[in-house]
Amino acid sequence: MKRILFLSFILILMMTTASNGQKPGAASVKNVKFVIHTQFGDMKGFLYNETPKHRDNFVKLAKSGFYDGTLFHRVILGFMIQGGDPNSKTAKPGQQLGNGDLGYTIPAEFNPKLLHKRGALAAARTTNPAKASSASQFYIVEPEKGTHQLDNEYTVYGEITEGFEVITKIASVKKDGNDRPLEDVKMTVKIVE
Secondary structure (H helix, E strand, O other): OHHHHHHHHHHHHHHHHHHHOOOOOOOOOOEEEEEEOOOOEEEEEEEEOOOOOHHHOOHHHOOHOOOOOEHHHHHHHEEEEEEOOOHHHHHHOOOOOOOOOOOOOEEOOOOOOOOOOOOOEEEEEOOOOOOEEEEEEEEEOOOOOOOOOOOOOEEEEEEEOOOHHHHHHHOOOOOOOOOEOOOOOOOOOEEEO
């Protein structure tokens, strides 16, 4: 009798777990955390599990040190700060940036729940019919009300949770006619294990 009750309990437990969308015995996956360090301070945040291709690509690049020494090369107060152009590591003052790439793109991963709110981390992209993302360039939304005109046009794959004032400080620096800061704003990106 005890064995039948035990097996019934296990069966009910498995059915409950499966109905929650998880595999039996699987723990929920934690969000990957990151830190973007700049001379203006640190921005801390996490990557969304709902956008696994973008998440995994960002983690790969950050762990390899790719972002270290790249610039926030386009900053617009009331809009966003953009960085991650590989050409920015060796850019001369005044050089126009934003066209550098890594030779591949990431397929769009739009999710109606992941919006361009303040602090949203999103993938930059060129004009392409599939709306595929740049492999390395990203932007962070600056204004309090977000930039919702970009929802479902660019993939949002993470968010800043600490350091909102740093976003605004970077967006407020003096810049040239291409929105590039007159003084380089370098970054390092670390994944928090």
